[in-house]
Amino acid sequence: xxxxxxxxxLREAPAYDFPLDRREFFKTLGGGLLIVALISPSDAQxxxxxxxxxGLGAPKEIAAWIHVGEDGVITANTGKVEVGQNIxxxxxxxxAEELRIPVSxxxxxxxxxxxxxYDMGTFGSLTTPQMAPQIHKASAAxxxxxxxxxxxxxxxxxxxxxxSDGRVIAPGGRSIxxxxxxxxxxxxxxxxGAGIAAPKDWKVCGQSIPKVDGRAFVxxxxxxxxxLHPAGMLFGKVLRPAGYGGKLASFDGSKAAAMPGVKVVRDxxxxxxxxxxxxxxxxxxxxxxxxxxxxxxxxxRELFGYLKENASESRxxxxxxxVDQALAEAPVxxxxxxxxxxxxxxxxxxxxxxxxxSDGKLTAWIGTQRPFGVRSELAEAFHLPEDRIRVIMPDxxxxxxGKHTGEAxxxxxxxxxxxxxxxxxxxxxxxxxxxxxxxxxxxxxxxSGATKEGxxxxxxxxxxxxxxxxIDSLYTIPNQRVQFHPTKSPLRQGSYRxxxxxxxxxxxxxxxDELAHEVGLDPLExxxxxxxxxxxxxxxxxAANKFSWNKRKPTAGHGFGIAxxxxxxGYIAMAVEIAIERGQVRVVRVVSAFDCGAVVNPVHLxxxxxxxxxxxxxxxxxxxxxxxxxxxxNASLSEYQVPRFSDTPELETVLIDRKDQPSVGxxxxxxxxxxxxxxxxxxxATGQRLRSMPLVPNGLPKVVSQR
Amino acid sequence: MAFExxxxxxxxxxxxxxxxxxxxxxxxQLGLTGSKYGCGEGQCxxxxxxxxxxxxxxxxxxVKHAAGRHVxxxxxxxxxxxxxxxxxxxxxxxxxxxxxxxxxxxxxxVALLAKDPHPTDAAIRRGMEGNVCxxxxxxxxxxxxxxxxxxxxx
Numbered sequence: 075x076x077x078x079x080x081x082x083x084l085r086e087a088p089a090y091d092f093p094l095d096r097r098e099f100f101k102t103l104g105g106g107l108l109i110v111a112l113i114s115p116s117d118a119q120x121x122x123x124x125x126x127x128x129g130l131g132a133p134k135e136i137a138a139w140i141h142v143g144e145d146g147v148i149t150a151n152t153g154k155v156e157v158g159q160n161i162x163x164x165x166x167x168x169x170a171e172e173l174r175i176p177v178s179x180x181x182x183x184x185x186x187x188x189x190x191x192y193d194m195g196t197f198g199s200l201t202t203p204q205m206a207p208q209i210h211k212a213s214a215a216x217x218x219x220x221x222x223x224x225x226x227x228x229x230x231x232x233x234x235x236x237x238s239d240g241r242v243i244a245p246g247g248r249s250i251x252x253x254x255x256x257x258x259x260x261x262x263x264x265x266x267g268a269g270i271a272a273p274k275d276w277k278v279c280g281q282s283i284p285k286v287d288g289r290a291f292v293x294x295x296x297x298x299x300x301x302l303h304p305a306g307m308l309f310g311k312v313l314r315p316a317g318y319g320g321k322l323a324s325f326d327g328s329k330a331a332a333m334p335g336v337k338v339v340r341d342x343x344x345x346x347x348x349x350x351x352x353x354x355x356x357x358x359x360x361x362x363x364x365x366x367x368x369x370x371x372x373x374x375r376e377l378f379g380y381l382k383e384n385a386s387e388s389r390x391x392x393x394x395x396x397v398d399q400a401l402a403e404a405p406v407x408x409x410x411x412x413x414x415x416x417x418x419x420x421x422x423x424x425x426x427x428x429x430x431x432s433d434g435k436l437t438a439w440i441g442t443q444r445p446f447g448v449r450s451e452l453a454e455a456f457h458l459p460e461d462r463i464r465v466i467m468p469d470x471x472x473x474x475x476g477k478h479t480g481e482a483x484x485x486x487x488x489x490x491x492x493x494x495x496x497x498x499x500x501x502x503x504x505x506x507x508x509x510x511x512x513x514x515x516x517x518x519x520x521x522s523g524a525t526k527e528g529x530x531x532x533x534x535x536x537x538x539x540x541x542x543x544x545i546d547s548l549y550t551i552p553n554q555r556v557q558f559h560p561t562k563s564p565l566r567q568g569s570y571r572x573x574x575x576x577x578x579x580x581x582x583x584x585x586x587d588e589l590a591h592e593v594g595l596d597p598l599e600x601x602x603x604x605x606x607x608x609x610x611x612x613x614x615x616x617a618a619n620k621f622s623w624n625k626r627k628p629t630a631g632h633g634f635g636i637a638x639x640x641x642x643x644g645y646i647a648m649a650v651e652i653a654i655e656r657g658q659v660r661v662v663r664v665v666s667a668f669d670c671g672a673v674v675n676p677v678h679l680x681x682x683x684x685x686x687x688x689x690x691x692x693x694x695x696x697x698x699x700x701x702x703x704x705x706x707x708n709a710s711l712s713e714y715q716v717p718r719f720s721d722t723p724e725l726e727t728v729l730i731d732r733k734d735q736p737s738v739g740x741x742x743x744x745x746x747x748x749x750x751x752x753x754x755x756x757x758x759a760t761g762q763r764l765r766s767m768p769l770v771p772n773g774l775p776k777v778v779s780q781r
Numbered sequence: 782m783a784f785e786x787x788x789x790x791x792x793x794x795x796x797x798x799x800x801x802x803x804x805x806x807x808x809x810q811l812g813l814t815g816s817k818y819g820c821g822e823g824q825c826x827x828x829x830x831x832x833x834x835x836x837x838x839x840x841x842x843x844v845k846h847a848a849g850r851h852v853x854x855x856x857x858x859x860x861x862x863x864x865x866x867x868x869x870x871x872x873x874x875x876x877x878x879x880x881x882x883x884x885x886x887x888x889x890x891v892a893l894l895a896k897d898p899h900p901t902d903a904a905i906r907r908g909m910e911g912n913v914c915x916x917x918x919x920x921x922x923x924x925x926x927x928x929x930x931x932x933x934x935x
Binding site: 157158159160282284285288289291292293294295296297298300301303309351352353420421422423424469470471472474500502503677678681684685686687688689710711712716717718719720722725 | 797798801805808809812813814815816817818819820821822824825827854855856858859864868871872875877878879880881882883884887905906907909910912913914915916917918919920921922923
């Protein structure tokens with residue numbers, strides 16, 4: 075797997091500083107059995123780790139650990155985080171599977187830089203393919219160690235003993251609880267390989283286990299970062315520039331500073347206030363007087379020209395055959411340009427953080443997909459060694475790739491340092507729209523050539539700005555040039571669910587559809603003719619079957635589209651039915667077929683696929699950030715439309731459970747197929763080819779309303 | 782100013798500006814953080830609570846409008862540890878991913894079922910239209926409300 079360019083926003087991992095030695099471990103956890111899973115070398119490379127000695131005298135690095143307490147409580151620690159993908163549930167299933175215990179008795183500690191091993195972050199759909207096997211491995215080793223302890227105690231052959239429901243059992247029915255076996259002991263074992271259950275033998279994994287702590291969420295008891303309120307906490311607000319890159323030219327905080335309980339902080343271009351109540355903080359913020367110097371910046375109307383004009387040098391990532399010659403000689407030629415707007419993640423919980431200083435040490439609670447990354451950001455911002463900073467990530471109100479950074483923590487920490495008390499900063503929705511980062515906009519140019527019989531012979535693909543994820547196709551084409559062109563971005567941009575794969579699939583799968591119509595072949599038939607990858611063919615066929623592709627012919631105002639692809643080691647195909655109603659596009663039905671290897675939790679996998687479709691509807695149909703003079707001009711939910719109940723089509727999902735394939739992440743891949751499938755369906759209904767995402771921000775364009 | 786409000790059956794006296802949002806009073810003064818801030822303009826429903834049984838957007842409801850009235854929040858739904866049928870429906874249908882929209886969804890659904898105990902799926906979608914779930918759990922939420930309506934009928 076190569077690093078996607080979006081990850082260049084991610085800095086190199088900090089030197090590993092595993093803070094606990096063996097003695098401290100047991101002080102924190104209590105006695106018992108500790109199994110430490112060492113990270114495998116390939117994963118270490120993948121997650122950009124550097125060398126560096128950890129605790130426990132282990133020269134290698136640690137992925138996760140499992141502790142079996144003297145009270146029988148089983149705790150697993152991982153630096154991964156929960157943002158609604160329900161990975162807490164599926165990792166708990168892994169522990170339960172190998173240790174033969176109920177899922178509900180697993181305690182999973184996640185994303186706390188003081189308590190969990192270093193982890194680069196929860197992104198790239200890597201938790202399932204990388205962390206889950208580590209958790210399996212450590213848990214399996216724990217079970218084997220417990221069996222060995224019992225065997226020793228009973229002078230029995232370990233091969234005759236089994237583990238079940240938290241106990242080791244001998245053939246005659248004699249048994250002993252895990253806790254009893256570890257009583258009075260402080261045992262440590264490290265593993266870098268252990269026999270784990272194969273998917274075909276899974277008993278707990280592969281099952282639809284409900285969200286492990288669901289009750290806390292439906293009762294409102296779960297504490298998100300924005301709900302925290304440590305003793306003495308103040309409310310913080312930050313003064314925002316008049317535009318991106320704004321410099322604070324003049325500042326007067328005296329009126330705010332005179333308000334009761336208010337403190338004003340000015341530090342370079344940073345200014346903010348703290349107050350004992352949210353309302354007092356808001357009033358103090360309004361009382362700040364400031365002038366900003368903001369450089370002129372392009373608006374959304376100039377965006378696509380700007381991206382092309384500012385492209386910097388780059389080289390093709392794929393160059394095969396004689397592309398220009400093949401393009402010139404192909405009997406069927408097509409040259410098209412596609413556009414993708416900036417969109418906002420719009421996590422329902424905006425960025426939020428609480429920061430507290432004590433004895434020169436900083437603790438920050440923040441909703442982030444990269445707690446260790448935020449620790450590095452804080453270390454840099456405050457010139458502190460990382461061992462003086464603790465970042466804690468409670469299960470958070472979603473991220474979708476939008477919470478890789480720690481702005482709110484830095485702001486809260488700066489204000490808290492001044493106030494000498496804990497400070498909470500919760501971004502408003504307008505701040506979230508304006509000061510978070512956007513999914514990159516892009517321009518994609520494709521030139522292609524095919525034979526009259528429908529074999530694609532030439533492919534020239536250029537992506538400006540949106541990124542290189544998913545830029546390579548799985549179509550078999552002898553002459554190919556594929557190139558990503560970095561350029562200047564008017565807006566701050568970063569990761570988003572599936573990165574640029576959505577843009578690249580939109581352009582590619584729209585273009586493939588156009589090419590199919592040029593050569594006069596059915597879009598599905600044309601795809602299968604040019605595809606050899608069996609797993610991608612299988613999802614196309616599964617989606618088409620379930621959808622009854624080609625059983626109904628499109629009529630005026632009613633159409634069908636299909637599209638698919640490959641992302642993060644998963645394969646997706648989607649067939650879509652749309653209807654034009656009073657000039658608006660309504661997505662009626664979406665059938666998805668998805669192969670992400672062995673299925674770990676069908677109900678949650680279904681939720682990931684359905685969620686990706688619903689989220690994808692927004693970017694496909696109507697979401698776009700508008701901006702001018704360095705400001706987002708539609709920074710509210712009344713101006714920036716997101717998908718709602720009424721937008722949701724009938725959803726059907728075919729999960730292809732490949733017990734013979736490793737499980738891979740599922741949060742991202744399914745989003746890539748939707749936009750092109752809808753665009754292709756709009757063409758089938760109207761004869762109108764829409765090449766700019768979002769496709770119909772103001773309803774169907776009036777140019778041609780019917781086929 | 783001082784206000785008397787009844788929240789989940791208990792009387793509270795709060796000292797605040799009458800224009801302060803009910804959401805802020807609930808969260809910051811009464812420590813009832815189940816109701817969430819999502820947009821501050823009544824567009825997402827994360828802050829939904831009941832006033833005298835009707836769903837309101839607490840982020841745009843000044844606290845003075847709740848004075849002397851019965852406010853029900855997500856914390857007040859379960860009785861003696863037994864979940865409200867709508868809460869149970871959300872668990873049974875696994876109708877939550879990150880869960881941040883869940884309290885508002887549950888409160889909106891409670892109000893919907895009070896008016897229409899046996900809604901069609903179309904009526905559920907219409908009734909819940911003001912609530913946003915960015916994780917896209919809408920089909921499961923419709924199923925959860927449907928299950929709750931059937932559970933209540935038994």
